Amino acid sequence: MGDIALIFQNGMQYADIEIDPPSLKVDQDLQTAVIISLFTNRLADKDQVDEGQDRQGWWGDSYATVNGSRIGSRLWLLKRSKQLQSVANLARDYCYEALQWLIEDKIAESLTVRAEIIAMYTLGIEVKIVRPQDIQNFKFDYVWRQL
Numbered sequence: 001m002g003d004i005a006l007i008f009q010n011g012m013q014y015a016d017i018e019i020d021p022p023s024l025k026v027d028q029d030l031q032t033a034v035i036i037s038l039f040t041n042r043l044a045d046k047d048q049v050d051e052g053q054d055r056q057g058w059w060g061d062s063y064a065t066v067n068g069s070r071i072g073s074r075l076w077l078l079k080r081s082k083q084l085q086s087v088a089n090l091a092r093d094y095c096y097e098a099l100q101w102l103i104e105d106k107i108a109e110s111l112t113v114r115a116e117i118i119a120m121y122t123l124g125i126e127v128k129i130v131r132p133q134d135i136q137n138f139k140f141d142y143v144w145r146q147l
Helices: 031-038 059-063 073-078 085-104
Strands: 006-009 014-017 110-119 122-130 134-143
Touching: 031 073, 031 085, 031 134, 073 085, 085 110, 085 122
Parallel strands: none
Antiparallel strands: 006 014, 110 122, 122 134
């Protein structure tokens, strides 16, 4: 068994369910887990948003079996950021934070994340996950707009 396969639409800011007629495609690797981990909006700390601003987050985190466990990343906090190397470095850190559960749950032996500005308002994210049985690589174009 696996997960319902999600395909990230680079540049469109969403993932979509993949169809394998006549049913949904099933994902046997980590692609769907990585997409959910990176592109679901993680709850921001109170000091990361202005007072009264929505801190986002997933309602299911309220019922986490591990205290303090959170799903998603804080990449959404970068939507008003300038295109600077320091912002790319922060994005990389957010990605590591979002994927850390793979190490903690012993699904992966190690992971490497690279983030760099590759075009106007576009951050390139590369993730390498090393597991005992294989190495998986993922590339995403994360687009944000300055408001």
